[in-house]
Amino acid sequence: xxxxxxxxxxxxxxxxxxxxxxxxxxxxxxxxxxxxxxxxxxxxxxxxxxxxxxxxxxxxxxxxxxxxxxxxxxxxxxxxxxxxxxxxxxxxxxxxxxxxxxxxxxxxxxxxxxxxxxxxxxxxxxxxxxxxxxxxxxxxxxxxxxxxxxxxxxxxxxxxxxxxxxxxxxxxxxxxxxxxxxxxxxxxxxxxxxxxxxxxxxxxxxxxxxxxxxxxxxxxxxxxxxxxxxxxxxxxxxxxxxxxxxxxxxxxxxxxxxxxxxxxxxxxx
Numbered sequence: 001x002x003x004x005x006x007x008x009x010x011x012x013x014x015x016x017x018x019x020x021x022x023x024x025x026x027x028x029x030x031x032x033x034x035x036x037x038x039x040x041x042x043x044x045x046x047x048x049x050x051x052x053x054x055x056x057x058x059x060x061x062x063x064x065x066x067x068x069x070x071x072x073x074x075x076x077x078x079x080x081x082x083x084x085x086x087x088x089x090x091x092x093x094x095x096x097x098x099x100x101x102x103x104x105x106x107x108x109x110x111x112x113x114x115x116x117x118x119x120x121x122x123x124x125x126x127x128x129x130x131x132x133x134x135x136x137x138x139x140x141x142x143x144x145x146x147x148x149x150x151x152x153x154x155x156x157x158x159x160x161x162x163x164x165x166x167x168x169x170x171x172x173x174x175x176x177x178x179x180x181x182x183x184x185x186x187x188x189x190x191x192x193x194x195x196x197x198x199x200x201x202x203x204x205x206x207x208x209x210x211x212x213x214x215x216x217x218x219x220x221x222x223x224x225x226x227x228x229x230x231x232x233x234x235x236x237x238x239x240x241x242x243x244x245x246x247x248x249x250x251x252x253x254x255x256x257x258x259x260x261x262x263x264x265x266x267x268x269x
Contacts, residue, residue: 015136112154
């Protein structure tokens with residue numbers, strides 16, 4: 001991976017930042033994309049002092065023009081793109097009947113359309129380099145989660161998009177990689193949107209027993225280096241993947257039981 005040009009969206013925290021560090025430590029040239037300009041510039045400076053070659057581009061993946069600009073900046077800077085990692089994402093927590101449609105749109109715009117925009121503009125360069133396009137998915141991309149309709153929809157859509165892309169460009173050597181980390185200790189639950197669009201501000205789960213972003217980043221690196229199709233990281237995710245195929249009805253009951261254990265869950269009882 002030395003000298004490979006890698007773009008990571010949602011690079012200012014969590015899995016995104018850990019992935020930037022992972023590739024940066026291996027000698028890749030990493031383009032960091034995130035919305036918060038002050039934070040991304042500060043991280044750029046810090047990582048450069050640590051000896052990594054990084055380049056920050058302020059990007060809101062909800063905006064097509066920002067995604068186009070991200071790709072153009074990368075080409076202007078490095079002249080090529082080897083790997084695109086679509087990591088930027090937000091979550092939500094509300095039953096559909098109470099959910100503002102604007103929240104639904106925002107989740108889809110970030111999680112799904114952000115990946116579509118970035119991949120669309122990066123595709124010619126990825127085909128030229130026979131590179132990789134990757135996306136950080138979720139358990140919600142394997143089994144729909146109650147109280148997470150928009151989030152689940154965005155991840156299912158992401159899977160469909162990238163799997164079709166893999167088939168379309170298989171003969172041209174494009175590598176497509178999906179990773180479903182399971183519950184990871186990041187700020188995604190703190191920033192999850194409630195029914196009215198306000199941030200949740202707290203997590204309903206015990207973060208101590210979750211995977212770390214660094215663990216996920218190492219798996220992303222391994223999956224891309226080995227040109228894997230898909231990785232499901234957690235034991236819960238692997239069981240979900242198998243049980244859903246064998247008995248979808250049982251998987252539905254188990255999912256509802258599991259999600260009902262969240263504090264304040266509307267599915268309790």
